[in-house]
Amino acid sequence: MASSSLKMISEALLMRRVLPSGGFSVKTEGLFQVDSTAWSILALAACGGAPNQLDQSRRLLMNEQLPDGRLCVDRIHPASYWPTPLVVLAWQDSEPCREAQQRAVRFLLETTGFHFPRTSDVPSAHDTLIKGWPWVGDTHSWVEPTAIGIMALKTTGHGHHDRAKEAVRMVLDRQLPHGGWNYGNTHVFGRELHPMPESTGAALTGLTGLVERDAVRESLTYLQHKVTSLRTPISLGWSLLGLAAWNQSPANAAALVERCLANQERYGEYETSALCLLVLGALASEMGRQVPLISASMYQGRPAALTQ
Template identity: 30%
Template sequence: MSPDAGVCVRAAGWLASVQRPDGSWGYRSDGEGYVEPTALAALAFCRTLDDRGLRDGTARAANWLLTNQHPDGSWSTTPATDPQSWATGYAVLALAKLAIALKSQEFVNAARQGFGALLATPTLYVPEIEIAVSRATMGVDARIAGWAWRPNDASWVFPTSIAIIAACSLGATDHPRVRQGVAYLLDRACSSGGWNIGSPLNFGEPVDPNPIDTSVALLALQAAGTEGMLAAKPAVDVLAELASRSATPLSLAWSALALRALGHSADDTLARLARQQSPAGDWRGNVVTASLVILASQPAPVGL
C-alpha cells in the first residue's frame, strides 16, 4: 500500500516551491545548491513527469548538474568545493535516469564520464601490517576497497552504496570495481544483520546497525543482483525492526524506500511519515526527506 496521494502531491508542491532559480536544491529550503538534494529531488520529479511544471523543474535540475560537472567528469558536493567527491555517484545516477525520461544523449554522455571519474577515484592504501589489526579490532578485511567520501580516504558504506547504484544505472553491474564494492558491503555487514557506517566491530565489540546505512546498502545490493541479496536477505527484517524504532523523518524515509523496493511492507513507516508531514508538504524543511518519501510512495517502487 502506498500512502495517501495527497502526501506526495503536497511534497512535490513544496519541492517545486523551494527549487532555486539556478535549478538546484539545497539541503534546506533556504540553503545553497548541493548535488545530493538536487539529484534526489530531480529523481522524485522524474517519477511524475506527467506534470508539466515538474518536467520543467527536472530539466533545470539536470542542466544544473551538467553545468557543475568538472573536466575530469566528477562533481563536488557543492560547486564551491573540491572535485572528486562522493557526490559524483548521485550526479551519475540522476543523469542516467533523467537521460531516459527526458531522452537526452547529452545526459547519458555526462553520466558515463562521471562513472569514469568514480572508477578513477583513489582509495586509502592500507599497509600490510595494518590488515590484521583491522580484522581484529574492526572485523573488516581492509584489502577490500569500496568508495570514500573524498579521494585517498577510507571507504564507507554510504558512498560505496551510492556509487554501486549509480554504476548499475548505467548497466555496469558486472564491472570488477562494482563487484569489489559489493564484496566491501558484504564484508562490512554487522553480525546481527544490517549496516552502520562501515565498522562491524569497535575494538572487538559488535557495533549496532543503523537504518540509513542499512537502507542504502540494501538498495545497492538489490541493484547489483542476486549474489549480494542472497547474503543480505536477513538484513531486510533487521531494517524493518530498525524502522519501527526510528523517530526521525529522514531515517523513516530511507527505510520506507528500501523496504518497499525489496518487497517488504512499509505501511506503518509510511503512515508515520504522513502524520509527520507539515501542512506545507515538507518534513522539517528537509529536501532529501521530501524527495525520498515521493520515491518510496510510488505504486511499484524500485529504489533510487
C-alpha cells in the same frame, strides 16, 4: 496517504526550494547545493511531474561537473566528490546529459577510497583492502557512498563491471554478523557494533539484483523490526527504499511517513535531501520497484561506451 496526494504534496514542497537557475536549495530560501538538486530531480521524477524543471535542473548540474567527471559539494573543494553517483542517477534517461553522465561514470570506475593492509594494531575487523567509495577523497571507503556508487553503476549498465563487483564485496564484508549495517565497521576492539537503519536501507537498495536474498536475510529481518519505530526522514526514507527493493514494504508505511512529515511542525522543515529520501521511500512502499532509485538500479542492460 494515497500516492496521488503524496505526489502533489511532495512536488509542492520541493518547488518552494527551486532557484531561478534551476537548482535547488538545501532549505526554503537557501543557497544552491549539488546534492539537494540531484535528490530533487530523483524525487520529482518519481512524482511524474515538472518535466521542464527536470530538464533545467539536469542541465544546470552539467555546469558543475569538473573536467575529470566528478561533481563536488563545492567546486573549490574537489575532494568532496561524494555527490557524483547521485548526479549519475539524476541524469538517467536524459539525452542532453548522456556524455556528462558517461564522464561521471568513468570517474567512479577509476576512483576509490584509501585502502591499506591490516596490521595487528588496527582495532577494526573488516577487510581494509576491499575497495568501495569514500565520502571525501583520500579517506577510507564507507557503506553509504559505496551503496550509492553501486546504484549508479547498475543504472548505467555497469553493474557487472569488476569495480562494481568489488564494491558489492566490500558492502557484504561490512555487514554485521547479526544483520544490518552501520557506517562501515563491524567490530572495534573485539566488540560487535550496532546497526543503523539508514546505512542498512542504503546497502539493501544497492545490493538488490546483485546478491541472493539469503546473503541479506538477517539484515532484512533487522530492518523490518526497526522501521516502525523510526521518526526521522533519512532513517525512514532509506529504510523504506531498502525494504521496497526486496519487496518487503511494511503495511503501515503511509502512516509512518505521515507521522514523520508532521514532525516538521515541531522541529522545522527538513533539509531537501532528507525530504526527498522520505518522498522516495514513501513512493517505493506504494509503487514497489517502479521508483527511479530502485527501478533504474535494477537495470542490467548493455552499458554505453564511456566518453574519453
